[in-house]
Amino acid sequence: MEEPIEQLTRREVLKGLGTATLGAAAWLTLRGTMDAAPNPQRRRVLRVAHLTDIHVAPEGNSVRGLLNCLKTVHELQPRPNLILVGGDVVSDVFAQNESRARVLFDLWMRLVKEHFEIPVRYCIGNHDVWGWDKSRSGCMGNEPKYGKKWIMDLYELEKPYYSFEQAGWKFIVLDSTFPHGDGYKGRLDDEQFEWLKGELQRTPAQMPILVLSHIPIVCACALFDGENEKSGDWVIPGAWVHIDARRIVELFYQHKNVKLCLSGHIHLYDRVVYNDVTYICDGAVSGRWWHGNYHQTPPGWGLIDLYDDGSFESEYRSYPYPIPTGG
Ligand SMILES: [Zn+2]
Incomplete structure (x- = not known):
């Protein structure tokens, strides 16, 4: 050339x-x-609002904050056609007993029913998984709604991962939360990885693909989560970034129509291009867990415009943040 x-x-x-x-x-x-x-x-075919890490609770200012955030989404011209909820919708049910989990899930589903005016698709976050921290939740593991079952029932999902097509794009929604003792790691189990492989094979090569996960597959901002360089090394735990990223990245490399991967979890905003795939870690609606900015990232949400030629534009939008009321 x-x-x-x-x-x-x-x-x-x-x-x-x-x-x-x-x-x-x-x-x-x-x-x-x-x-x-x-x-x-090129023609814009879809406007997507990506809202991740909302962490609602009856205490504090999260409900007011989410309503402020939704107002900016609904009022945007042109209005987004689709909301992708990136997971961690409740402050936490991973380490909570059944009655507290019920309060949080009831609150979240009421907010969805009464205040979301645009069609929604959901990705499940680690904080949405009920009771896996058995020592703190008191769960035995045999409860009918244990683990991902509860949130999957609320979202009417048969599996915690799925795909759909809209406006000429393929959307693949992954389930990042993999059990590890009383905690979790970011990874796909083998069954889900095989399913992902099949999904990519079945998608026509000219159809662009957007992948949504809660935990980032690739990101830079995890370097700045906490103060992890204190030891003298950069340390990225497997619960922060997909520990199986190598095999996912290698799989994506075989499918050039994988264009864009969206995630949350870190509560920081970044945009990384690796092997010509753009990975956006889209901050958090809750910012620093409803206490203002997290490092330099304000509470906000991602706006993504998708085009018919497989290209996209993205930006991170903050919104009028409610003054913390404690709790
Ligand atoms: Zn998370």
Whole structure:
């Protein structure tokens, strides 16, 4: 390839991809999607609001905060067509007994029914899994709604992971929370990984794919969670970032239509491009767990515009944050 890519429009780049050799095509793809100007003829097909790490509780200012956040989503012009809820919707049921879990889930589902005016799809977060911390929740593990069952029933999901198609895009929703003692790790079990493989194989190569997970598959901001460099090394626990990221990234590398991966969990906002896939860790509606900004990330939500050529635009939007009232 002699011609400098900067002089080509994205459309020309895409046209060129059809006839280029495989090696050249890979080079063009890497340079093209990051540097080329957007295709002027592309059409926006979907506006997505990604709300993650909401952590509602009857105490404190979370309900007021979520309503403020939803107001900015609903009032945006044009209005988003779809809300992706990224998980950790309740302050926590992982380490809570049944009556406290019921209070939190009742509150969350009431908020969904009464205040969400746009269709919603859900991803399950670690704090939405009931009772896995058995020493603190008092659960035995044989309760009918134990673990993910409760939230799956509320969301009417048969499995904690699923896929759907909308506006010419494929959406793959993953379940990141894998049991580990009384805690968890971020990873897919083998059955889910095989399912993901099959989903990617079954999706036509020209259909762009958006992957939603609660725990990031790839991110940079986990470096700044807590004060983990104090030991003299950067330490990223397997509960913070998918510990099976290597095999997921290798799988994505075989499917160039995987464009965008959205996550939450860290409560920080970043955007990382790795192997030409964009990974966005989309901050948190709750900010620093309803106590203002977390490091430099304010409470907010992700706005993602999806286009018919498989491209997207994204931004992180803060909203008028309620003054903490304690609790
Ligand atoms: Zn989380």
